[in-house]
Amino acid sequence: MKIELNDVGYSYQTGHHALEHINLSFEGNQSVAIIGQNGAGKTTLAKQLNGILRPTQGTLKIDGIEISGRTTSEWSKRVGYVFQNPDDQLFLETVREEFAFGPRNIGMDEETIERCIAKVAALTGLQDKLDVHPADLSPTEKKFCGIGAVVMMDPDAVVFDEPTCGQDYAGDVRLHDLIAELKREGKMRIAISHDMKFVVANFDRVVVMCQGKVLVDGTPEEVFSQVDVLRKSYVTPPPITRVAQGVGLKETVFIVPQFVEKLEDACSAQNS
Amino acid sequence: MKTVVEVEHYSFIYQDAKVPAIKDVSFTVREGEFVCIVGANGAGKTTLCNALVGLIPHYFTGETEGSVRINGADTADASVADLSNYIGLVFQNPFNQLTYASGTVAEELAYGLGNRGVSRDEMRRRVKLVSQLMHIEDLLDRDPLELSGGQVQRVAFGSTFILEPNILVLDECTTQLDPLGASEIFDIVKQLNASGVTVIMVDHDMERVAQYADTVVVMDHGQISLTGTPREVFSASDINRYGIDTPDYVKLSKGLDRRGLGDGELAMTYEQTVAMAKEVIDR
Numbered sequence: 001m002k003i004e005l006n007d008v009g010y011s012y013q014t015g016h017h018a019l020e021h022i023n024l025s026f027e028g029n030q031s032v033a034i035i036g037q038n039g040a041g042k043t044t045l046a047k048q049l050n051g052i053l054r055p056t057q058g059t060l061k062i063d064g065i066e067i068s069g070r071t072t073s074e075w076s077k078r079v080g081y082v083f084q085n086p087d088d089q090l091f092l093e094t095v096r097e098e099f100a101f102g103p104r105n106i107g108m109d110e111e112t113i114e115r116c117i118a119k120v121a122a123l124t125g126l127q128d129k130l131d132v133h134p135a136d137l138s139p140t141e142k143k144f145c146g147i148g149a150v151v152m153m154d155p156d157a158v159v160f161d162e163p164t165c166g167q168d169y170a171g172d173v174r175l176h177d178l179i180a181e182l183k184r185e186g187k188m189r190i191a192i193s194h195d196m197k198f199v200v201a202n203f204d205r206v207v208v209m210c211q212g213k214v215l216v217d218g219t220p221e222e223v224f225s226q227v228d229v230l231r232k233s234y235v236t237p238p239p240i241t242r243v244a245q246g247v248g249l250k251e252t253v254f255i256v257p258q259f260v261e262k263l264e265d266a267c268s269a270q271n272s
Numbered sequence: 273m274k275t276v277v278e279v280e281h282y283s284f285i286y287q288d289a290k291v292p293a294i295k296d297v298s299f300t301v302r303e304g305e306f307v308c309i310v311g312a313n314g315a316g317k318t319t320l321c322n323a324l325v326g327l328i329p330h331y332f333t334g335e336t337e338g339s340v341r342i343n344g345a346d347t348a349d350a351s352v353a354d355l356s357n358y359i360g361l362v363f364q365n366p367f368n369q370l371t372y373a374s375g376t377v378a379e380e381l382a383y384g385l386g387n388r389g390v391s392r393d394e395m396r397r398r399v400k401l402v403s404q405l406m407h408i409e410d411l412l413d414r415d416p417l418e419l420s421g422g423q424v425q426r427v428a429f430g431s432t433f434i435l436e437p438n439i440l441v442l443d444e445c446t447t448q449l450d451p452l453g454a455s456e457i458f459d460i461v462k463q464l465n466a467s468g469v470t471v472i473m474v475d476h477d478m479e480r481v482a483q484y485a486d487t488v489v490v491m492d493h494g495q496i497s498l499t500g501t502p503r504e505v506f507s508a509s510d511i512n513r514y515g516i517d518t519p520d521y522v523k524l525s526k527g528l529d530r531r532g533l534g535d536g537e538l539a540m541t542y543e544q545t546v547a548m549a550k551e552v553i554d555r
């Protein structure tokens with residue numbers, strides 16, 4: 001699958017220009033993190049990808065076909081969007097109904113739906129909560145319920161909006177496993193996040209947005225080495241990367257063992 | 273130093289719940305202390321915050337045992353409005369904190385000042401100050417319903433801040449903020465703390481907890497299972513079993529120790545970690 005945005009702009013009815021001249025393309029089973037300051041337009045961009053919002057300028061194509069020609073529900077089989085605020089997404093009486101709603105709408109048979117519910121409940125850790133009202137879930141369970149409802153549709157791409165928000169350690173691990181499962185299934189993963197540890201641990205490409213435009217687009221190494229550019233969009237590298245930069249290490253490191261190794265190298269270079 | 277928060281054998285069970293959300297919790301907070309409450313999802317952190325500011329028992333129904341005292345006053349006897357003169361809460365979910373009764377962000381910020389007999393001029397002064405601190409000056413005339421997630425969280429934070437409480441309770445208050453914005457806000461909180469404001473903060477970001485806390489309180493299944501300085505808490509070998517990760521600073525210290533490159537000390541802050549790494553390079 002290929003998603004192409006060509007000179008996309010978006011203005012809200014208030015006249016506020018949230019996106020301007022966006023040129024991006026996402027392909028195949030890429031994993032992409034979208035980061036950047038509050039109000040940069042990340043959520044607005046994500047909502048274009050599955051047709052909740054339509055560009056007010058430029059074009060958005062999926063596999064070469066323009067979005068204007070399709071309905072939102074048709075679109076949702078291709079690209080699923082998990083809302084930043086689950087209260088905006090969930091509206092049914094039980095988790096089970098939330099999970100079954102989309103598939104039923106596109107005519108999936110009940111047997112398949114049941115099988116998918118079991119699988120998705122396990123992935124999201126909601127096995128024991130299927131008959132609970134979403135309003136009675138904890139904040140992070142709600143988020144996983146929103147994720148589950150999207151994954152149930154088996155879309156080619158899943159777009160997560162701030163998925164780690166409020167998650168504890170176990171929640172972070174569960175999310176990591178879920179994203180790895182989507183990768184195994186060959187799906188495109190796109191996430192909007194302010195959690196830089198999560199970004200570098202799960203994504204191969206990083207798009208930085210600033211004031212409705214794309215500021216930088218590259219690998220995590222390329223992006224997080226440009227500290228001054230990042231500052232423009234109120235982003236800082238993950239903690240351990242900052243420490244490595246603080247001691248003047250040339251390479252960009254993202255995880256502790258990698259940094260320990262570099263320090264060991266530097267130490268033995270000094271002593272030889 | 274004066275004790276400003278006293279929680280004694282406090283338990284709370286939500287109406288219709290099978291198990292108590294907090295069980296026999298006791299702790300005290302000194303004036304000017306920076307306390308971080310950590311623990312797994314569902315451990316009872318938000319429930320405890322709600323009890324500190326009097327939302328429990330005044331808004332949530334359920335059964336309580338024991339007592340919570342703020343500046344000596346039992347929260348069961350004081351009204352939430354009275355308590356809000358001393359203690360302010362920034363909600364975990366900012367969308368629940370805003371009143372949405374106001375048409376603009378400026379009105380939303382000033383809302384809590386309305387029934388405090390604050391003069392118009394003083395109101396304007398504080399709205400200006402807080403909106404500058406939160407970087408929302410450009411949003412003052414906007415409708416709170418038409419903001420991004422992080423913008424809503426900034427407004428929510430500002431609406432507590434503007435009341436200038438002596439005790440600030442922050443329940444995961446920067447989860448939707450951009451990284452630099454979050455660290456700017458913590459710098460402000462730290463400055464306030466240095467000038468005597470007591471801070472009680474819930475957070476899942478362990479580097480931040482290690483950086484700022486005087487005292488870390490670990491909650492597990494409604495109880496306090498561990499209390500101590502960041503160094504004491506993050507040295508505990510079984511810390512992961514309470515659903516929390518070790519800060520990367522500590523992981524690095526231990527990693528260096530294992531290679532014989534460390535000095536046996538655990539770094540707790542960014543600055544300490546940089547110094548530790550520099551020492552290795554310069555050795």
Ligand SMILES: Nc1ncnc2c1ncn2[C@@H]1O[C@H](COP(=O)(O)OP(=O)(O)OP(=O)(O)O)[C@@H](O)[C@H]1O
Pocket residue numbers: 012013014016017018036037038039040041042043044045084417418419420421422423448450
């Ligand atoms: N419904 C709306 N009506 C009018 N303007 C809006 C609406 N929703 C968002 N905006 C504005 O559009 C801009 C982009 O918002 P968006 O939600 O896309 O930002 P974001 O990058 O996702 O930010 P955050 O990190 O805070 O979630 C912001 O200035 C915001 O105030």
Ligand SMILES: Nc1ncnc2c1ncn2[C@@H]1O[C@H](COP(=O)(O)OP(=O)(O)OP(=O)(O)O)[C@@H](O)[C@H]1O
Pocket residue numbers: 138139140166168286287289293311312313314315316317318319320364
């Ligand atoms: N309004 C409520 N009614 C009934 N039970 C509740 C309510 N709010 C919370 N609980 C339950 O009380 C327990 C403690 O929840 P609490 O929200 O205090 O946890 P937390 O530590 O803040 O978790 P998180 O990290 O997810 O924010 C949980 O079992 C939760 O399901």
Ligand SMILES: [Mg+2]
Pocket residue numbers: 042043044084161420421422
């Ligand atoms: Mg957003």
Ligand SMILES: [Mg+2]
Pocket residue numbers: 317318319364443
């Ligand atoms: Mg909570």
